[in-house]
Amino acid sequence: MYDPIAWLYDPWSASVIEDVSFYVEEALAAGGGVVELGVGTGRIAIPTALAGAYVIGIDSSAGMLAVCSERAREAGVGERLDLRLGDLRRPPVDERVPIVTCPFRSYLHLRGDDERLEALRAARELLRPGGRLVFDVFTPSREDIEETHGRWIEREPGIDERADWDLAAQTLTLSVRGLQGSSTMTLWWVEPARWHTLLAESGFEVLECYGWFDRRPFAGGEDSVWIARRK
Ligand SMILES: C[S@@+](CC[C@H](N)C(=O)[O-])C[C@H]1O[C@@H](n2cnc3c(N)ncnc32)[C@H](O)[C@@H]1O
Known part of the structure; x- marks a missing residue:
């Protein structure tokens, strides 16, 4: 990952x-x-x-x-x-x-x-x-989830990040993409x-x-x- x-x-x-x-x-x-x-x-x-x-x-x-x-x-x-x-x-x-x-x-x-x-x-x-x-x-927090869910956001110049939250499963599927590579990973909170x-x-x-x-x-x-x- x-x-x-x-x-x-x-x-x-x-x-x-x-x-x-x-x-x-x-x-x-x-x-x-x-x-x-x-x-x-x-x-x-x-x-x-x-x-x-x-x-x-x-x-x-x-x-x-x-x-x-x-x-x-x-x-x-x-x-x-x-x-x-x-x-x-x-x-x-x-x-x-x-x-x-x-x-x-x-x-x-x-x-x-x-x-x-x-x-x-x-x-x-x-x-x-x-x-x-x-x-x-x-x-x-609920606010962070609502603000970021399912949207690509430019985190750094040329580097985009997307958070897909699952409240029931308590997982964050985090994707990142940029010139040097891309990946999707899961985090469990x-x-x-x-x-x-x-x-x-x-x-x-x-x-x-x-x-x-x-x-x-x-x-x-x-x-x-x-x-x-x-x-
Ligand atoms: C968010 S990065 C943190 C890297 C570094 N500690 C820092 O503060 O920048 C998470 C790191 O944990 C490693 N990692 C994830 N799961 C692991 C596991 N089960 N055993 C060893 N390393 C793991 C990943 O490869 C990655 O390098």
């Missing part, structure tokens, strides 16, 4: 910058290696490595990892970024780290609670006792209360649930940013 848009991904997400310093801060505060699940093209991982952290990046798209590898080399952090092809539900990682991250809604590619639990338990296994899982997800329960069921204690990357408390908006500690 991401291979055909590996070279479109960075221009497509060019305006998404609000989360970078948040994840870099969390990585530095943890003071050790980071595992980033769904590392993509390194949008977060490369600034994190530039700040001095060692990052193991997991992704199931060889195309995204190829772009990430090139970007890391250009940034001069190839040595601090260890990229591994694999599924975030069964990450190919033997190391144990103080922090695992899953930025930019990558967990929404998981379908159903079985997959969510499998992924959360796998993340827990990578953590040292007391280590932290940090991730963000969204739950769409659940309410924040459900994430809370899933985290508890998979052996985490929720430390924080923010409503945005500036650390304002979650107050019922679309985005939720989670920090959970391995029990």
